Amino acid sequence: MKIVLSHPTGNRNVRAVISSLAQAGMLLEFNTTLAADPAAFWLKFLPGSLRSEWLRRTFPLSLSNINTRPVLELARMALPRLGFDAAVNHEKGWASIDAVYHDLDKAGARRLVNITSKINVDAVYAYEDGALETFRQAKKMGLKCIYDLPIAYWETVQKLMTEEAARLPQWAVTLGGGIHDSAAKLERKTQELELADVVVGPGSFVMDSLPTWSKGKTVIMSPFGSPEFDSSNISAGSIQSKQTNRPLRVLFAGSMGQRKGLGDLFKAIRILNNKNVELVVMGSLLAPMEFYRNELPDFTYEPGRSHDKVLELMRSCDVFCLPSIVEGRALVMQEAMSQGLPIIITPNTGGADLIEKGKTGFLVPTRSPEVIAEKIGWFLDNRSKIAEMGEMARQKAADYTWDNYGDQIVRSLVNYLN
Numbered sequence: 001m002k003i004v005l006s007h008p009t010g011n012r013n014v015r016a017v018i019s020s021l022a023q024a025g026m027l028l029e030f031n032t033t034l035a036a037d038p039a040a041f042w043l044k045f046l047p048g049s050l051r052s053e054w055l056r057r058t059f060p061l062s063l064s065n066i067n068t069r070p071v072l073e074l075a076r077m078a079l080p081r082l083g084f085d086a087a088v089n090h091e092k093g094w095a096s097i098d099a100v101y102h103d104l105d106k107a108g109a110r111r112l113v114n115i116t117s118k119i120n121v122d123a124v125y126a127y128e129d130g131a132l133e134t135f136r137q138a139k140k141m142g143l144k145c146i147y148d149l150p151i152a153y154w155e156t157v158q159k160l161m162t163e164e165a166a167r168l169p170q171w172a173v174t175l176g177g178g179i180h181d182s183a184a185k186l187e188r189k190t191q192e193l194e195l196a197d198v199v200v201g202p203g204s205f206v207m208d209s210l211p212t213w214s215k216g217k218t219v220i221m222s223p224f225g226s227p228e229f230d231s232s233n234i235s236a237g238s239i240q241s242k243q244t245n246r247p248l249r250v251l252f253a254g255s256m257g258q259r260k261g262l263g264d265l266f267k268a269i270r271i272l273n274n275k276n277v278e279l280v281v282m283g284s285l286l287a288p289m290e291f292y293r294n295e296l297p298d299f300t301y302e303p304g305r306s307h308d309k310v311l312e313l314m315r316s317c318d319v320f321c322l323p324s325i326v327e328g329r330a331l332v333m334q335e336a337m338s339q340g341l342p343i344i345i346t347p348n349t350g351g352a353d354l355i356e357k358g359k360t361g362f363l364v365p366t367r368s369p370e371v372i373a374e375k376i377g378w379f380l381d382n383r384s385k386i387a388e389m390g391e392m393a394r395q396k397a398a399d400y401t402w403d404n405y406g407d408q409i410v411r412s413l414v415n416y417l418n
Helices: 012-023 041-045 048-055 071-082 097-116 132-140 154-167 169-174 183-195 204-208 231-241 262-272 289-295 307-315 331-338 369-381 383-398 402-417
Strands: 003-006 027-032 066-068 123-127 144-148 198-201 218-221 248-253 277-282 300-302 319-322 343-345 361-363
Touching: 003 012, 003 097, 012 027, 012 123, 012 402, 027 097, 041 048, 071 097, 097 123, 097 132, 123 132, 132 144, 132 183, 144 183, 144 402, 154 169, 154 183, 169 262, 169 289, 198 204, 198 402, 204 218, 218 402, 248 262, 248 307, 248 331, 248 369, 262 277, 262 289, 262 369, 277 307, 307 331, 319 331, 319 369, 331 343, 331 383, 343 369, 369 383
Parallel strands: 003 027, 003 123, 027 066, 123 144, 144 198, 198 218, 248 277, 248 319, 277 300, 319 343, 343 361
Antiparallel strands: none
């Protein structure tokens, strides 16, 4: 039983699937754009930051089983730094992320013809926006098509984002490219799902977003994993983060837009109007800083940083809040929990299963700044309970591992393909 898997960048959840498929002897090839060899001698000549960035493209698989398509991805990474932003413009740029996905998809479809003439292939595994040509070719060859959908289906995304643009028009500029996807891109997404035999997703919010016409497809739901627990860090951080002689530090982490509910969180802080609450916002700007300061003058901004530094920042805070409107399953929730933070989230984060009310945190409705303010106020009034809740949150997050994520998908695929 052999599977060919494709993904342009190979993020954390992709690595977990690759690892589990390889361990089960099921992964024939992995198609991606860039793959680093951590043993390459020239790496020692790179500056530390560039070396770390390059090594992010290391995969748990022999390089002999990886096919790369580097040119467009290298251009996408380099050109904005050289001032050529137009080249990576949403959909239209020749080196846009859409162009990278489509190029790898077409190359993967062509390669499928070559490899099946030499060895039997049972299925292809591809991700949203990068699956159409691969699936078309697979169908011609009688192969199964496995479709990984890491975020809610596009119809749900479009509906919710359009409603947000009308509800909070000043935040519309922060909603990102998804609301501006062309009809052609949306049709491509529809065709990918139509061709899929199996749909893989990280939680019930994604699965519930699937259109009625697709409900007969086989679905595999497997929650993402959490970072591994480092007791030396958390024990030192817990003392600092649970101090009660300073303002309650509420952390938001992610792209600074209304898709993640930042406008609602800002309003909640305005409703509270309490100097004993400090909102810490870490993430990438989607509008000029002046916009955010006009919405909420007094918050602490923290720019993006390495993963280790993100976890360090989390340990300096007390509570994590992510009132998202649309997600798949936000990894940052489990990252915060793994560092001892109780959480305040909406069901649309994809993490409703993480909440044990009053123990690991609170689930609040979407678009509910008043309820968010109420829950932050609860933590302010019950600071003595935060350390205990943080420990329960950490233990809850530890139940979700990357090995389990990948292994659950593989077990389900074995049952399906057999």
